[in-house]
Amino acid sequence: MSKDWQAIRNEFPLLSRSVHGKPLIYLDSANTAQKPAAVIEAVDEFYRLHNANVSRAVHALGTEATEAYEGARGKLARFLGVQSDDLVLCSGTTMAINLVAYSFALPRLQPGDQILISRMEHHANIVPWQLVAERSGASVVPVEIFESGELDLDDLQRKLQGPAKILALTHVSNVLGTVNPIREVCRLARKHGVVTVIDGSQAAPHRPVDIASLGCDFYAITGHKMCGPTGTGALWARQEHWQAMPPFIGGGEMIKEVRFERTVFNDPPHKFEAGTPNIAGFIGLGAAVDWLSAIGMSEIEQRERELLEYATARFDAISGLRVYGRAAEKAAILSFLIEGAHAHDLATLLDLEGVALRSGHHCAHPLMHYFGVPATCRASLAFWNTEDEIDRAVAAIDKVRTMLA
Numbered sequence: 001m002s003k004d005w006q007a008i009r010n011e012f013p014l015l016s017r018s019v020h021g022k023p024l025i026y027l028d029s030a031n032t033a034q035k036p037a038a039v040i041e042a043v044d045e046f047y048r049l050h051n052a053n054v055s056r057a058v059h060a061l062g063t064e065a066t067e068a069y070e071g072a073r074g075k076l077a078r079f080l081g082v083q084s085d086d087l088v089l090c091s092g093t094t095m096a097i098n099l100v101a102y103s104f105a106l107p108r109l110q111p112g113d114q115i116l117i118s119r120m121e122h123h124a125n126i127v128p129w130q131l132v133a134e135r136s137g138a139s140v141v142p143v144e145i146f147e148s149g150e151l152d153l154d155d156l157q158r159k160l161q162g163p164a165k166i167l168a169l170t171h172v173s174n175v176l177g178t179v180n181p182i183r184e185v186c187r188l189a190r191k192h193g194v195v196t197v198i199d200g201s202q203a204a205p206h207r208p209v210d211i212a213s214l215g216c217d218f219y220a221i222t223g224h225k226m227c228g229p230t231g232t233g234a235l236w237a238r239q240e241h242w243q244a245m246p247p248f249i250g251g252g253e254m255i256k257e258v259r260f261e262r263t264v265f266n267d268p269p270h271k272f273e274a275g276t277p278n279i280a281g282f283i284g285l286g287a288a289v290d291w292l293s294a295i296g297m298s299e300i301e302q303r304e305r306e307l308l309e310y311a312t313a314r315f316d317a318i319s320g321l322r323v324y325g326r327a328a329e330k331a332a333i334l335s336f337l338i339e340g341a342h343a344h345d346l347a348t349l350l351d352l353e354g355v356a357l358r359s360g361h362h363c364a365h366p367l368m369h370y371f372g373v374p375a376t377c378r379a380s381l382a383f384w385n386t387e388d389e390i391d392r393a394v395a396a397i398d399k400v401r402t403m404l405a
């Protein structure tokens, strides 16, 4: 039976508002997702009824808070097809990748080693690697892409045969929508003993992700793109990696015993979670994954595929508009430019029409350089968008195009 997508959309309070006197058309979910009432209510209920710190107090509220926080870890683990103890909670993908870079990679990297990074990475999967490369004497080596936005697997295979130690790759590009063949890439990397770090920021919100079946070493997600609160995310790794890694950040919660002579660290995942976490945020994220699971990630993937097909045909019909990223396997992201118009001017005028989309480099400077442009506009769709919104956005783009021509 097909889903009632309109009823699902109605669960997002914010989507019924207007901006500049026009109904809002939110096409910026790759930047951050809107939140359904179930998530907002879970956060509200925590602060109204259960607020306490986790893992410290024996009083009833402390126990409730700890159970709810650990319960959220369990929900997220089930959602991603992994064990809860292998999931370290942190503030988002940025923190997750820094954790792997500093705690796992830095102690292992030697001068002359290479860290492979695809040309389509977000800065969060580039800059941490440059920082540890600088400290270790390793170097960062880009893996090329094609004009279509697809990864050049031959180039990857060649580079895997060199002194590569780490391969950092996004599952789905936040600019081009390219879905990378992660299983195949991880298989190739394993053959050469190269450790894989996968950035799942744009994958987990839009398709079923079963991390255990991907064959990667590390997988990072960020909660705010999955209809959860900001400041939530996670890094998955196998226990053997966690056991072998030193803590990244020290403080309370991550220890068993502290003496001035020596500190005994807590077991993973807690060993990597120093300080008071974003408790309410993770409870909200737990509610988000429950809510997404009730809709079904396969249904969400299918619905977004329909919306992408519809939008691509409509965008392609706009005179002078070029879409960047034509991968055969693609998520619902349309980066585009219109001949003669600057991306920021387009986005600013579209905002006045009620259309919220992002313009800029999308935290992917090397990708912008590859295409020889300083910026693009990016319409990122989600299951809550409608064909009618796409029609209205296309009409607005066409109107703005003639104003800027």
Ligand code: PMP
Binding pocket: 030, 031, 091, 092, 093, 094, 095, 122, 124, 125, 170, 172, 173, 174, 199, 201, 202, 222, 224, 363
């Ligand atoms: N990687 C990708 C592909 C992203 O799209 C983003 C968010 N724009 C990030 C990493 C960083 O996520 P966060 O800022 O939530 O840590």
